[in-house]
Amino acid sequence: MKKFMFIAASAIIIVLISLQFFRPEISHPPVTGDLQAPTNVKAILVRACYDCHSNQTNLRWYDQVQPVYWQVAEHVRQGRKGLNFSNWDKLSPMDRKGKLWEAVNQIEQGAMPIKSYAFVHTDAKVSKQDLEVLKNYLIGMVHETPDDTAKIHARNKQLQAKTNQTQQNLPESLNGITYIPDYNNWQVISTSDRFDNGTMRVIYGNDVAVKAVKEHHINPWPNGTIFAKAAWDKLEDKQGNVTTGAFKQVEFMIKDNVKYRTTNGWGFARFKTPKLKPYGKDGMFTTECINCHKPMKDNDFVFTFPIKN
Amino acid sequence: MKVIFKILLASLAIFSGCKPSPGADVLINQKASLPESFKLSELHQKVITSFINNRKHTTSILYGNNQAYAAANGGTSIRSSGQSFTLVTWQQQDDAHWFGARIPGDLISAETLHLADSCSRIIYHYQKFKGKELAKLADTTGNAARVKFILSQQASIMP
Numbered sequence: 001m002k003k004f005m006f007i008a009a010s011a012i013i014i015v016l017i018s019l020q021f022f023r024p025e026i027s028h029p030p031v032t033g034d035l036q037a038p039t040n041v042k043a044i045l046v047r048a049c050y051d052c053h054s055n056q057t058n059l060r061w062y063d064q065v066q067p068v069y070w071q072v073a074e075h076v077r078q079g080r081k082g083l084n085f086s087n088w089d090k091l092s093p094m095d096r097k098g099k100l101w102e103a104v105n106q107i108e109q110g111a112m113p114i115k116s117y118a119f120v121h122t123d124a125k126v127s128k129q130d131l132e133v134l135k136n137y138l139i140g141m142v143h144e145t146p147d148d149t150a151k152i153h154a155r156n157k158q159l160q161a162k163t164n165q166t167q168q169n170l171p172e173s174l175n176g177i178t179y180i181p182d183y184n185n186w187q188v189i190s191t192s193d194r195f196d197n198g199t200m201r202v203i204y205g206n207d208v209a210v211k212a213v214k215e216h217h218i219n220p221w222p223n224g225t226i227f228a229k230a231a232w233d234k235l236e237d238k239q240g241n242v243t244t245g246a247f248k249q250v251e252f253m254i255k256d257n258v259k260y261r262t263t264n265g266w267g268f269a270r271f272k273t274p275k276l277k278p279y280g281k282d283g284m285f286t287t288e289c290i291n292c293h294k295p296m297k298d299n300d301f302v303f304t305f306p307i308k309n
Numbered sequence: 310m311k312v313i314f315k316i317l318l319a320s321l322a323i324f325s326g327c328k329p330s331p332g333a334d335v336l337i338n339q340k341a342s343l344p345e346s347f348k349l350s351e352l353h354q355k356v357i358t359s360f361i362n363n364r365k366h367t368t369s370i371l372y373g374n375n376q377a378y379a380a381a382n383g384g385t386s387i388r389s390s391g392q393s394f395t396l397v398t399w400q401q402q403d404d405a406h407w408f409g410a411r412i413p414g415d416l417i418s419a420e421t422l423h424l425a426d427s428c429s430r431i432i433y434h435y436q437k438f439k440g441k442e443l444a445k446l447a448d449t450t451g452n453a454a455r456v457k458f459i460l461s462q463q464a465s466i467m468p
Contacts, residue, residue: 101408101409105408144363158466184355184356190413192412193361193412195411202359216332218333230467234361240365241360244465244466246466250468274466274468275468295406296406299331305338305341306337308343309350
């Protein structure tokens with residue numbers, strides 16, 4: 001028995017040593033434009049996020065031991081793809097804001113930093129106080145302007161265009177989901193006042209969804225469930241009344257755990273403006289959807305708290 | 310051996326974040342839900358528009374039957390008998406799933422408005438229901454202003 005243990009242990013050591021020679025590359029491309037933020041905010045983000053979400057990856061010796069190094073390299077690769085603070089200049093001001101709100105939400109929901117990473121890199125943990133600093137920074141960026149002429153103009157333009165709009169073929173998203181015009185006949189399962197990006201939303205559910213809410217069968221949601229989330233600009237007057245402005249987009253989530261197996265059982269689609277322009281450059285836009293919905297994995301990837309009607 | 314197994318199991322639990330999935334009781338927005346007796350979903354009305362009051366921190370949805378919806382979307386203010394509206398208002402609450410969003414919280418009221426014909430005149434039947442149980446309100450003070458308010462709402466732009 002002892003001899004067997006010795007041979008087994010030696011074999012494992014030999015394998016581990018040989019593994020050290022197989023090393024994926026972690027590149028350090030130039031920083032084209034780093035995130036600009038107040039010192040205290042930036043310090044937290046650098047500490048908690050920059051190893052994977054910037055080109056300034058700082059590897060400790062224990063990150064470089066195989067087989068851990070494989071996982072580290074993959075985290076860095078995926079991390080930079082989703083959000084890279086070193087290429088901040090490549091994003092529009094609106095996208096920068098969107099990314100920051102998403103990042104802070106990922107932290108608040110406990111999805112980031114990744115548990116296994118934070119377990120080893122204890123300094124990457126974001127404390128309650130740190131989170132408050134980040135949230136206050138974001139709140140400080142919210143500016144709601146009453147009687148915003150640009151927004152009023154955008155709405156009026158859409159209204160004028162509506163009268164001479166002709167019926168066209170139903171558009172299709174880049175992952176092959178056809179626009180569903182029927183959603184405005186569905187029931188409302190919630191609304192959302194998105195002060196982070198100045199929009200307001202109505203979330204509709206089809207009959208399957210409404211029935212599931214009534215019967216409390218919503219985790220997981222049954223196959224056939226469809227949500228439609230329509231978004232408009234928020235138009236505020238001087239009395240604090242906020243009405244819907246220009247139509248921004250409608251997003252669909254279609255539940256089919258076989259057909260949409262690779263995207264967590266949901267088919268995602270987004271159509272922008274009243275012209276219903278399919279979102280994204282190619283079918284891979286769903287990676288964005290999945291990443292953002294990941295913190296909701298215990299709720300079948302759904303953010304909405306449905307209302308019973 | 311047993312100890313190793315236990316350690317492995319414990320670390321697996323830590324890394325997989327072993328916790329039970331939240332049930333429907335937690336995920337359904339109970340505060341904002343309408344009492345079953347109100348039967349809103351059985352009316353099959355469509356959303357005409359939604360609005361928010363930033364001072365009172367309330368959020369509302371205005372629904373209408375097909376006639377009301379068509380009139381509101383036609384951009385005309387032609388009021389005819391048969392048009393039906395329902396206006397539901399909630400107090401807002403922070404969204405526990407998204408920092409940066411407010412969602413419906415406590416149910417404040419539901420208001421219904423039916424337009425009927427009587428001797429070639431339009432009659433406005435307005436009723437307010439209040440609170441979590443949407444109790445019928447007998448007080449009719451301010452009803453005329455509410456009717457005017459509901460009828461003045463413009464439809465949201467839909468593709």
